[in-house]
Amino acid sequence: xxxxxxxxxxxxxxxxxxxxxxxxxxxxxxxxxxxxxxxxxxxxxxxxxxxxxxxxxxxxxxxxxxxxxxxxxxxxxxxxxxxxxxxxxxxxxxxxxxxxxxxxxxxxxxxxxxxxxxxxxxxxxxxxxxxxxxxxxxxxxxxxxxxxxxxxxxxxxxxxxxxxxxxxxxxxxxxxxxxxxxxxxxxxxxxxxxxxxxxxxxxxxxxxxxxxxxxxxxxxxxxxxxxxxxxxxxxxxxxxxxxxxxxxxxxxxxxxxxxxxxxxxxxxxxxxxxxxxxxxxxxxxxxxxxxxxxxxxxxxxxxxxxxxx
Ligand SMILES: C[S@@+](CC[C@H](N)C(=O)[O-])C[C@H]1O[C@@H](n2cnc3c(N)ncnc32)[C@H](O)[C@@H]1O
Numbered sequence: 001x002x003x004x005x006x007x008x009x010x011x012x013x014x015x016x017x018x019x020x021x022x023x024x025x026x027x028x029x030x031x032x033x034x035x036x037x038x039x040x041x042x043x044x045x046x047x048x049x050x051x052x053x054x055x056x057x058x059x060x061x062x063x064x065x066x067x068x069x070x071x072x073x074x075x076x077x078x079x080x081x082x083x084x085x086x087x088x089x090x091x092x093x094x095x096x097x098x099x100x101x102x103x104x105x106x107x108x109x110x111x112x113x114x115x116x117x118x119x120x121x122x123x124x125x126x127x128x129x130x131x132x133x134x135x136x137x138x139x140x141x142x143x144x145x146x147x148x149x150x151x152x153x154x155x156x157x158x159x160x161x162x163x164x165x166x167x168x169x170x171x172x173x174x175x176x177x178x179x180x181x182x183x184x185x186x187x188x189x190x191x192x193x194x195x196x197x198x199x200x201x202x203x204x205x206x207x208x209x210x211x212x213x214x215x216x217x218x219x220x221x222x223x224x225x226x227x228x229x230x231x232x233x234x235x236x237x238x239x240x241x242x243x244x245x246x247x248x249x250x251x252x253x254x255x256x257x258x259x260x261x262x263x264x265x266x267x268x269x270x271x272x273x274x275x276x277x278x279x280x281x282x283x284x285x286x287x288x289x290x291x292x293x294x295x296x297x298x299x300x301x302x303x304x305x306x307x308x309x
Pocket of ligand 1: 011073
């Protein structure tokens with residue numbers, strides 16, 4: 001797969017026309033600057049764009065694959081964050097490894113003591129990929145997200161902060177094994193089940209990575225929401241945005257989920273957004289010049305949900 005990391009018009013459209021209005025609206029509503037955790041990339045385009053809304057950055061950058069200096073992108077990111085004059089901590093290595101092993105490639109301990117209010121998990125790979133864990137087993141990339149939500153739970157107890165937003169971007173394909181498990185479940189919401197049956201009318205091929213954006217968005221909604229509910233986190237998912245990465249070989253899918261952590265002592269959170277609502281929202285497509293005509297306004301969707309109350 002060619003590297004989809006380089007900035008390009010479709011990515012800019014997602015950042016500027018979908019994320020920026022959403023983040024500005026939440027920032028004004030919450031009356032607070034964001035504590036960012038994510039993958040800004042060496043040029044830190046997102047931090048640059050949202051600089052006035054961000055007060056602190058926790059960033060991760062993997063080793064550079066090309067010959068030469070493997071620390072190049074990591075060092076460039078630190079340089080750019082320093083120029084942007086934003087307080088920052090940059091971890092060297094793969095986010096999933098660092099979150100699960102609690103240490104980066106340079107031996108720096110990963111220990112969050114601040115409640116994160118903006119996650120920008122701009123993964124370049126499939127969400128169903130696996131990474132090794134400290135106990136020897138291999139786990140999903142998703143498990144790192146679950147671990148971070150668990151850490152948020154502990155920080156919520158200390159800080160009282162409760163609201164956060166998660167932006168998640170992944171390669172628009174999934175590993176056949178994981179999808180087979182998903183589509184053979186018998187406890188899916190009926191609206192999801194209907195789509196699964198329709199989409200799955202065609203048998204999954206034998207290749208290990210398979211693309212079906214409709215199934216992937218439902219898979220993401222189902223799993224991520226189950227993790228959030230498990231931690232008593234109320235969520236609202238905006239429609240998924242699909243776009244072609246740097247080349248046609250790198251289709252991507254993007255999610256924006258607004259969350260509010262509730263006390264564990266309170267009754268289990270009620271999913272105010274039904275699976276049917278999410279299925280019915282459909283998807284948005286980002287193209288070179290904008291979002292496809294007729295795309296919904298994210299602010300109108302938020303205003304009409306529990307987030308707007
Ligand atoms: C898509 S780019 C960042 C784009 C940026 N967030 C934006 O909005 O423009 C992702 C960056 O994160 C790095 N990266 C991708 N997956 C990673 C992972 N799992 N852990 C650490 N760094 C990762 C890549 O090397 C790349 O520089």
